[in-house]
Amino acid sequence: MREPKWIAFRAGLIASATLAAWGPSRAALIGAPESGQIGFLPAASLIAGDIQWLHNAILLPIIVGISLLVLALLAYVGYRFHENANSVPSRTTHNGPLEIAWTVLPVVVLVIIAVPSFRQLTDQMVIPEPELTLKVTASQWHWNYGYPKSAGGFSYDSLIKEDKDLKRGDIRLLTVDNAAYVPVGKVVEVDVVSQDVIHSFSIPSFGVRIDAVPGRLNKAWFKADQEGVFYGQCSNICGINHAFMPIEFHVVSQEAYDAWLEQAKKNFAAADGVDLAAAGPR
Ligand SMILES: [Cu+2]
Secondary structure (H helix, E strand, C coil), rough: CCHHHHHHHHHHHHHHHHHHHHHHCCEEEEECCCCCCCCCCCCCHHHHHHHHHHHHHHHHHHHHHHHHHHHHHHHHHHHHHHCCCCCCCCCCCCCCCCHHHHHHHHHHHHHHHHHHHHHHHHHHCCCCCEEEEEEEEEEEEEEEEEEEHHHHCEEEEEECHHHHHHHCCCCCCECCCCEEEEEEECCEEEEEECCCEEEEEEEHHEEEEEECEECCEEEEEECCCCCEEEEEEECCCCCCCCHEEEEEEEEECHHHHHHHHHHHHHHHHHHHCHHHHHHHHC
């Protein structure tokens, strides 16, 4: 009986290897979640890297340290001052040095957090001279990407791909019909508005998250430092289909971007909002 089992086992191995080879190629994919993942999506911009550093190198050690300190104090109090060990409790109500310490130490901790935090906020809010400015308009429930006049002056809707339309390599709930394209290594400013309710434009790998508010122009920026496909989602509960307005950005070389631009100018300008869903190159 061993041999058939062994053959079946090997057949299973070959089948799974073949399936893996057929599966979606993740080589070009960088900014998408994976099963079993914990932590952040990989950073593809300096700002995203800074944000992750602040979390991993500053916040997490402080959080762990404070939690362990409080746990140790609780354990010590439970051990040292339980009724049998300490039947006549002290009636002390004040302790000057202790009170100063527990006021000053949290302030020091907050300052340690504040210094890099404010520096990063400044980096995010002070937008360098942009090389491409995208207008991002949120609606219930899709995004519209507008390219500036210098790039052809067109705009198009970007809608989630429904389950029935998914092809191999697409990611359910994240792949869209018309993705946005930006060149690698260029400062991209995103001007974010909303047509109806408050949405939030978010691409974790770029370190970008900004609310889309009706009647208000919010600006963010990123400079993607590697090519790939990066996903985000609307990050502000905006209604029944809030979970179904993903964001897909392709970061490509300047040549690939120029080629896409040529094609997109024709497709989207010709479509003029009539049949945008069918017009997009992918
Ligand atoms: Cu939304």
